[in-house]
Each structure stands twice: as C-alpha cells, then as structure tokens.
Amino acid sequence: MLPATYLDVESIRSDFPILTRQVNGNPLTYLDNAATSQKPTQVIQSLVDYYERYNSNVHRGVHTLSIEATEAYEDARGKVQRFINAPSSESIIWTRNTSESLNLVAYTWAEANVAVGDEIVTTAMEHHSDIVPWQQLAMRKGATLKIIPETENGRLDMEQAAELITERTKIVATTHMSNVLGTVVDVKALADAAHAVGAVILVDGAQSVPHMPVDVQALDCDFMAFSAHKMLGPTGIGVLYGRPEILEVMPPWMFGGDMILQVSYEDASWNDLPYRFEAGTPNIADAIATGAAVDYLEVIGMDNVWAHEQKITGYALGRFAELEGINLLGPQEIENKGAVLSFSHDSLHSHDLGTALDQLGIAIRTGHHCAMPLIRSHGIVSAARASFYIYNTEGEVDVLIDGLKEAERYFSKAGIA
Amino acid sequence: MQQGLGDLDELYQEVLLDHYRNPRNTELLDDPTSEVDAINPFCGDEIHMQLGLYGDTVASISVTGQGCSISQAAGSLLTEIVDGRTTTEARELRELFREMMTGEEVSEEVADRLEDSLALQGVRRFPVRIKCALLSWSALIDALDKVAPAKP
Ligand SMILES: Cc1ncc(COP(=O)(O)O)c(C=O)c1O
Numbered sequence: 001m002l003p004a005t006y007l008d009v010e011s012i013r014s015d016f017p018i019l020t021r022q023v024n025g026n027p028l029t030y031l032d033n034a035a036t037s038q039k040p041t042q043v044i045q046s047l048v049d050y051y052e053r054y055n056s057n058v059h060r061g062v063h064t065l066s067i068e069a070t071e072a073y074e075d076a077r078g079k080v081q082r083f084i085n086a087p088s089s090e091s092i093i094w095t096r097n098t099s100e101s102l103n104l105v106a107y108t109w110a111e112a113n114v115a116v117g118d119e120i121v122t123t124a125m126e127h128h129s130d131i132v133p134w135q136q137l138a139m140r141k142g143a144t145l146k147i148i149p150e151t152e153n154g155r156l157d158m159e160q161a162a163e164l165i166t167e168r169t170k171i172v173a174t175t176h177m178s179n180v181l182g183t184v185v186d187v188k189a190l191a192d193a194a195h196a197v198g199a200v201i202l203v204d205g206a207q208s209v210p211h212m213p214v215d216v217q218a219l220d221c222d223f224m225a226f227s228a229h230k231m232l233g234p235t236g237i238g239v240l241y242g243r244p245e246i247l248e249v250m251p252p253w254m255f256g257g258d259m260i261l262q263v264s265y266e267d268a269s270w271n272d273l274p275y276r277f278e279a280g281t282p283n284i285a286d287a288i289a290t291g292a293a294v295d296y297l298e299v300i301g302m303d304n305v306w307a308h309e310q311k312i313t314g315y316a317l318g319r320f321a322e323l324e325g326i327n328l329l330g331p332q333e334i335e336n337k338g339a340v341l342s343f344s345h346d347s348l349h350s351h352d353l354g355t356a357l358d359q360l361g362i363a364i365r366t367g368h369h370c371a372m373p374l375i376r377s378h379g380i381v382s383a384a385r386a387s388f389y390i391y392n393t394e395g396e397v398d399v400l401i402d403g404l405k406e407a408e409r410y411f412s413k414a415g416i417a
Numbered sequence: 418m419q420q421g422l423g424d425l426d427e428l429y430q431e432v433l434l435d436h437y438r439n440p441r442n443t444e445l446l447d448d449p450t451s452e453v454d455a456i457n458p459f460c461g462d463e464i465h466m467q468l469g470l471y472g473d474t475v476a477s478i479s480v481t482g483q484g485c486s487i488s489q490a491a492g493s494l495l496t497e498i499v500d501g502r503t504t505t506e507a508r509e510l511r512e513l514f515r516e517m518m519t520g521e522e523v524s525e526e527v528a529d530r531l532e533d534s535l536a537l538q539g540v541r542r543f544p545v546r547i548k549c550a551l552l553s554w555s556a557l558i559d560a561l562d563k564v565a566p567a568k569p
Contacts, residue, residue: 025420351460351485355543359422368461375461381483382461410422414434416486 007300007308013391015040015296026361029399034179034207034340034387035365036229039293043232046292050285058284059258059275073284076291077274083294084205084224085215086241090273093240093247094287098206099129101225101240102173104277105202106133107253109223109246110171116142119168121199123148123156123185124377125178128370130204134173143170150377154181154330162193169199176208176224180369180385181330182313182340184208191220200246206230211309211338211389213302216241228286233293237286240277247273254279305390309339312388316341316397323404325417329378339388342369348407348417350384356407362400428543429486432494432536437486442496446479451563455556457548462488466556470564473503480553487537487546492553494534504561511554518547 013019016038021028030038050072056065058073074089081089095101114120120134124147138145146169148161156174165172172194177184187203194201202223208214209224210231216224224241228234242250252259252270256279261269270276297305314334320326325346331337345353354366365385368375375383386400411417446452449467456463462484469477478500480492499507513531517523517538528535540550 024424349485351462351487351546351549355428355546356422356425359420359424361420367459372461381463382485406422410425411429414429416429416434416437 007304007390009308009391009393012040012300015042016391017041017044019391023361023363024359026359029360029362029396029403031386031388031392031396031400032363032365033389033392034230034385036235037210037232037389038391039232039234040296042296043234043289043292046289047234047285050288055285057281069284072288072291073282076287076289076294079291079294080239083214083298084209084241085217087217088244091242091244091247093242093274093277094282095225095238095240096236096283097229097238098127098204098225098227099238101223101238102129102202102204103133104240104253105171105223105225105242106137108250108277109200110137111140112251114141114143114170117168118143118170119146119166120144120171120173121146121148121161121164121169121194122173123175124150125156125181125183125185125374126173126175126371127179127204127206128372129206130173130175131373144168148174150181150183150374153332154183155336156183156185158186158189161190165190165193165197165199167197169194169197172199172201173204174201175204175206176214177205177211177338177340178330178371178374179207179340180342180371180374180383182338182342183330184212184336184338186336187219187221191222195220207338207340210297212306222246228290228293231293232296233290234286237283237290239290244273247277250277252276252279256280258282300390308390309388310334312392312394312397313337313339313341315394316386316388316400319397319401322401323408325408326404329383339392340385341387342383342385344378344380344383345417348411350382352411352416353384353404353407356410357400357403360399360403360406362403364400424542427539428546430536430539432533433486433490436490436493436533440480440489440493442479442493442500443481444479445481446477449479451560453556453559453563455552455559457484457488457552459548460484462549462552464488464492464553464556466492466553466560468557468560468564470504473505475499475502475504475507480556482553484552485546485549487540487549488552491534491537491550492556494537495553495557498530498532498534499557504565507557507561511558514554515551517541518550 054068056069058070191201200222203221205226209226222243227238259279329342350366446467450470452467464482467479
C-alpha cells in the first residue's frame with residue numbers, strides 16, 4: 001500500500017470549487033461528508049458535457065446522439081462493476097439511492113422468499129433505510145425481525161450474531177459501516193453465517209463504498225446498496241449490486257418501458273438483466289457522472305482514500321480527548337473505524353452546537369442521523385457528527401476543535417453549558 | 418477578518434437562556450383536558466403539552482420535553498402567555514407568534530401581546546431554527562383542536 005502522504009490533498013482540494021466558499025464570513029470547513037460529499041469539477045463537467053453535447057435517450061434509437069449516450073451510460077455501469085469487483089455488468093442495477101436499492105430487495109426478493117414464521121436479521125446500527133423496509137416486510141408477512149446488538153465498545157456483537165442467525169433466517173441485512181459510529185462490520189463473517197443456514201445477505205454499503213476498497217465477491221455478499229452522492233457523484237442515483245444467479249430469478253417490481261421483452265394487450269415478458277429492474281427512461285446524466293466520480297476515486301486509489309481517512313480520524317480522536325463535556329460515540333480506536341466521529345455534549349443540544357459552528361463556517365451534522373433507535377440506545381436524543389473525506393485536512397480538524405472550544409466558552413458564559 | 422460567535426447573541430437572548438435553564442410550568446397536570454406530543458421529525462425535538470381548560474379558559478398548562486434550547490425555551494415562554502387566556506386568544510397568540518417568526522418587523526401592539534416571547538424574534542435570522550421555536554405552538558393548536566376543532 002502506498003503511504004498516506006501519496007494523497008495530495010491540496011491538489012485534490014483545487015478540484016472542488018465549493019471548497020473556496022465563505023460561510024458566515026469564514027472559509028467553509030465541510031465536515032458533513034457522511035450525509036453527502038462535495039463534487040469535483042470532473043463530475044460537474046461530465047454532467048455539462050452530456051447535456052451540451054450528446055443529450056439523448058438510451059437504448060432506443062439508431063441516431064448518433066442516442067448511440068453516444070447509450071455507450072456512456074453503459075460504460076459508467078462497467079466502471080461501477082469494476083469498482084466493486086462485481087462479476088458482471090448485468091449485476092449492477094441503477095436506482096435513485098441506497099434507500100431505493102434496499103427497498104427494491106425488500107419488495108422483490110424478500111417479498112417472494114420471506115413467509116410467515118421466517119426471520120429477518122438486521123443490526124442495532126442501521127440507518128432508518130435499512131430498518132423500516134424490514135419492519136414493514138415483517139408486518140406484511142408475519143415474519144420476525146431480529147436485531148444484532150452493539151457491544152460496549154461500539155462494535156457489532158458477533159457472538160450474538162451467531163446465535164441470532166438460525167435455520168429460520170431468510171435474509172441478513174447489515175450495514176458495512178455505521179453512519180453514526182463509524183464501525184466497520186465484518187461482513188464476510190456475517191455472509192458465512194447467513195450462507196451456512198441458506199439465507200442471503202444484503203449489505204448497506206452507503207458509507208463503505210465511498211471510503212474503502214470494496215470487493216463484493218471477496219465479501220461474498222448477495223446484495224450491496226450504495227448512493228453516488230456520498231462518493232463524489234451527483235444526487236438522484238444509486239446502485240444495487242445483486243449476485244447474478246439471484247437476480248436472474250428475482251421478480252421485477254416496477255413495470256413499463258425498457259424492462260420488457262415483448263408486450264401484447266394481455267401479457268408481457270421481461271427483458272434481460274439488468275434492464276428488467278430499470279423501468280422507464282433512466283437517470284442517464286447522473287449515471288454517466290457517477291462513472292466520472294468512480295474514475296476520480298480510482299486515480300487516487302481506494303487504499304489511499306482509506307489510509308488518508310484513517311490518518312485524519314486518528315488525529316481527530318487524539319484531539320477530541322482534549323475536550324471536556326464531549327462524549328464520543330462508537331469505537332475509540334481507529335481499527336475498522338471509518339472517518340465518522342459522532343458526539344454528544346453533557347448539557348448542550350447538538351443543534352445549539354451546530355448553529356454555533358455554522359457561524360464559524362463549520363458544517364457538521366446534528367440530530368438523530370436517521371438512526372433514532374441507535375441514538376436512543378445510547379441514552380441521548382441527538383448527536384453531532386463530523387465526517388471526513390479525501391479533501392479534509394488535519395488543519396480542518398484543528399478548526400473544528402477550536403470551534404468546539406469557542407462554542408463551549410460561549411455557552412458556558414451564557415450559562416447553559 | 419474572521420467572524421466569531423458574536424452574532425449568536427441575537428439568538429441566545431437572556432430571557433431565552435433563562436427559560437432554558439429554568440423552564441416554567443413543567444409540573445404535570447393531574448387531570449388534563451387535553452394532551453399531545455409533538456415531534457419535529459427532522460431533528461427529534463420533543464414537546465409534551467397538557468392543557469387544563471375551565472370552560473373556555475386555559476386554567477392550567479404544562480410543557481415538558483427534550484431538545485435544543487430554542488425549542489424548550491419557546492415551550493416554557495409559551496406557557497407564560499397562554500396561561501389564563503381563552504382558547505380564542507390562545508389561537509390568536511399563535512398567529513401573532515408565527516407572524517413574528519416568518520414576517521417583517523412586529524408592531525408595538527403585537528410586541529406587547531407576545532410579552533417575553535418577543536425574545537425569540539432573533540431566531541428569524543437563523544431560518545433553520547424557526548421550526549424549533551414553532552414546535553410548541555403547533556402542539557398548542559393540536560391540543561386545542563382535540564378539545565374543539567377549529568371552526569372552518
Ligand atoms: C448507512 C446509510 N444507509 C443508507 C443511507 C441512505 O442513503 P440515501 O439517502 O442516499 O438513500 C445513508 C445515508 O444517509 C447511510 O449513511
């Protein structure tokens with residue numbers, strides 16, 4: 001692996017126009033990357049190129065623009081396939097986002113394969129998008145939802161997992177990396193446990209695919225969901241990877257143009273993979289721009305992305321130790337922890353902290369992080385979260401720490417901290 | 418020149434801080450006429466409101482909850498001006514409060530009627546926090562509607 005210094009942060013930063021912005025009279029310090037990342041010029045330009053030079057519908061024309069658009073669109077699919085080492089481009093389905101990818105599995109594979117008395121296993125650290133579809137499925141089917149708990153030090157309890165995954169389990173739905181705790185889950189171990197009982201495993205890769213090398217074949221997962229907007233790509237597009245043998249027999253869920261093979265007034269038959277799951281005109285421009293985002297990340301190298309984030313996270317963990325009244329959630333050591341630091345304050349609500357930091361140009365996330373059960377299980381109602389990416393620096397961690405100290409001073413003078 | 422936290426003073430006025438530190442009317446009512454829970458789904462702020470009506474008058478009111486300083490102080494401030502009002506007056510106050518949060522400068526008359534809740538005027542400059550200030554007021558309307566739905 002190349003040393004982390006290989007990543008030239010200053011040159012990366014110059015690719016992101018937004019990073020020159022001022023917010024409330026201060027330079028922007030963008031630390032809300034787990035919510036969505038910023039976009040480099042290369043990605044923005046690929047959108048402009050498409051609309052200015054070859055905007056056209058795909059898969060349905062013999063004219064030059066349509067051929068060019070179709071090629072670029074399918075090319076982007078190929079890039080995503082190689083990026084996560086999927087076995088074939090047919091196993092890459094474009095969706096709107098992670099949430100839609102997860103729902104797609106709940107409404108197709110799970111709808112057909114989960115019955116009364118079956119069990120669905122998920123974890124205590126899921127985003128709402130990977131809890132609610134399973135609650136709803138369990139209610140529709142009379143199935144049981146089981147939750148793998150979190151250990152005291154913010155990891156997933158793998159001993160409990162071994163007990164909770166049983167002969168009755170049909171699907172294991174787990175995050176690859178928690179958007180609140182930063183915990184990286186041993187997906188391969190869960191995949192082995194699931195497969196041993198004949199279940200499938202679905203992985204929420206929303207926070208892992210943007211930040212670390214991900215190989216769906218090495219992880220042996222059956223489904224992987226992620227969003228382009230968290231990995232330098234545009235909003236409005238996401239991916240569902242599915243193991244080809246499973247997708248082949250999975251029923252479609254949305255019907256219409258592009259997903260059909262033949263249609264009569266009485267009936268229809270289905271197109272090949274992956275089109276069977278992509279009804280209607282797809283999000284062509286954003287798929288192409290996702291390809292540009294993948295190109296950008298591959299030039300840097302995902303090993304380097306991860307190494308850089310480990311370095312920043314390690315540095316931030318050290319500096320957070322200086323702060324009083326601040327309680328970090330999740331693992332306190334960087335092994336298998338992504339670049340996400342969530343914290344609560346002894347007396348201040350995260351919104352008050354967030355508003356103060358915003359005055360200083362610092363963007364963090366505040367609130368329940370779409371993980372209400374997890375936040376509540378920590379005995380709090382809200383948390384603040386700083387999350388890092390390739391363009392963040394140790395200097396920005398210092399800005400955050402100074403900002404938190406300044407906020408603490410302000411609110412303690414005000415008598416509420 | 419880098420900007421500091423000075424602008425926050427407009428938001429965190431002393432009256433608001435005082436109500437956040439020492440919220441008023443938090444004692445639960447024995448026999449509330451109406452009670453509601455209001456949650457802001459975006460941030461998780463929670464308000465639990467109880468009303469005790471005597472005829473058409475708010476004879477007792479209790480607000481408890483969890484959340485940011487603005488949402489909790491606004492709830493406490495609300496109890497002070499709504500206590501003892503008729504339900505019609507309470508609804509009017511809500512309209513005035515909402516105008517203050519979303520509109521232009523308030524008139525002297527409106528300022529008088531809103532009493533200490535006027536301290537929340539500064540929230541206007543922080544648009545994402547307006548919903549925090551409004552949460553308990555929408556709880557009030559829900560609680561009143563439960564007793565007697567608003568006339569069309
Ligand atoms: C772990 C995780 N899962 C799912 C999602 C949902 O992603 P999206 O909003 O793009 O559907 C997110 C994003 O917030 C996430 O962090």
